[in-house]
Amino acid sequence: MDNPKWPYFDPDYETTCSSFNSPRVTVETEASENATIVKVNSANRHGILLNVVQVLTDLDLTITKSDIFHDLGWFMDVFHVVDSNGNKALDKQTCDHIMNSLGYRTRREQFSADSLRRSTGLTVADHTVIELTGPDRPGLLSELSAVLTRLECNVNAAEVWTHNLRAASIVYFTDSSTGRPITNQSKLDYIKEQLSRVMKGDHDEEVARCKIEYATEITHVERRLHQLMYDDRANEVPDRSGNMQGRPAIHIKRNERGYSVVSIHCKDRPKLLFDIVCTLTDMQYVIYHALINFPGSETSQEFFIRHVNGCTLDTAAEQHLKACLEAAISRRTSEGLRLELCMNDRVGLLSDVTRIFRENGLSVARADITTRHDKAINVFYVVDASGRPVNMKVVEAMRETIGSSLEVKGLPRSEPELPSTKLSLGGLFRNIYGLTNITWRSTATA
Incomplete structure (x- = not known):
């Protein structure tokens, strides 16, 4: 697939567009018996999914299920979340924090929303x-x-x-x-x-x-650590142990609609989705659709991605992405x-x-x-x-x-x-x- 040529946009356009298409965030505590449902609708931009997952993760919320849809310039996601004890997140302060952190209209408001995450203590x-x-x-x-x-x-x-x-x-x-x-x-x-x-x-x-x-x-500290270890990968010693027990199963294939489909099956743990989305985002892949399901101790996740230049992955890129995803999943244990x-x-x-x-x-x-x-x-x-x-x-x-x-x-x-x-x-x-x-x-x- 040839790389498309994108037109030039004035940098101020994004802020103006965001003012007219600000994120719409709803937090539903009664729609499900087992989880609080967070819905986010917004004009799409690269990295918005990571921002949403980061906000939920920083609140020690676990995403038990998610349907993610990014297409036609629009972002529509539904997240089912529970607290660290597996209970519905009913606390009003938590719900208000989610609304304030994700419902910004401009970059300045986004900066203020991000600052809420470090408002308790040292700066x-x-x-x-x-x-x-x-x-x-x-x-x-x-x-x-x-x-x-x-x-x-x-x-x-x-x-x-x-x-x-x-x-x-x-x-x-x-x-x-x-x-x-x-x-x-x-x-x-x-x-x-x-x-x-x-x-x-x-x-x-x-x-x-x-x-x-x-x-x-x-910039998020844990995201920065992912970046540091990704940049340092040239100095890593290859893992030749051959021990597949506990290692994530990652498969990548191309479908007829021009997406590369990344399927991941592994043990569930806190912040797993953040680590995966962070890696894909920083490697300049756009997640168009995703299905996340946590049936128990195991999790199955499927991502439909393309590179930011619009291309699907070739064989070498697939192998590189597999290695980077496995490292991102394994290093936080x-x-x-x-x-x-x-x-x-x-x-x-x-x-x-x-x-x-x-x-x-x-x-x-x-x-x-x-x-x-x-x-x-x-x-x-x-x-x-x-x-x-x-x-x-x-x-x-x-x-x-x-x-x-x-x-x-x-x-x-x-x-x-x-x-x-x-x-x-x-x-x-x-x-x-x-x-x-x-x-x-x-x-x-x-």
Whole structure:
């Protein structure tokens, strides 16, 4: 299929058009016994589906069913959503938030709607932000946090993902003495140098990247992590394990109407739809139609897509898309024993806790870190660094060191031993204080 030539449009046209065709959002709580139904009708634009899914996901709502239709310049979607406990989302504040976040008319109103997601607590303008990508290894989180503590940096929020021996992270920090962002360029350069050295480890300089940023506008943190890991894919070690158990089944075929049909069947988990839609959108694919069904622990999803240039996928593009979708689905997986820690926050707390984990032979596979009213409310998923099940005697010994504020939630994994190469950082620190939306401007070259 030849690439079509699109006509030129004045950039101001989109804002004018949006004013006349603003999204119409309805939230129905009585139409279904088992779910709240969210309907969105709007003039179509690239990325609008991702924005809707992002809003619902950030509210910890689970999409159990969806019918998506994008065609003829119009966007019409129906989402069946439940809360984290599987109940209907009847809370008026939640319904109002959905309406306010999606029912904007102009870009300015969209900016204000997105800002609602970070209205409770710290703002991104109060932090220095650093992006890190490089080879993963056990103890990496402990080493990074120790360096930041030594350099008098207080980590207020961060998120770290790992997949296939690679790690990507975004860390928010301030000067521990002033509580403000670090603006001294020489100190920023030194921080970058030290963190780059840790990320590189025993590898060549080319495999690690460190970039210091100021957070200015709006880009979703988890979307940014997907982008970082996608950009870093050239350094990934191919997965040659041959273990198909638990891996998503992805099939792509072309139909007679000129769409590439992407079918995905895999285990369901929170934020799965967001990860898939985010990957398709950032790879410049337009989702024209989709059918999403979550019958239980498994999910089946079907997307009718074309590239933004109007073309369907050739064979090479199909294989590339399959690999990227599988990586996006697999990289956000919680492994290991769940530990919850709630105690008074202080500078260096993260460094001390992860050091204790490392000294007891445990690695952090994933963690969610928040701070509310000077309280650190942390969730860690830990695994034995050698791949064996976590020894509960070790956990009890750590509780004696850290205190009774460390609680065990859940049981150790009874599955077969995991390769030690996969057991290090995990995905750390989700969206503290609503810090889920930022755009990145470099203040130190990568």
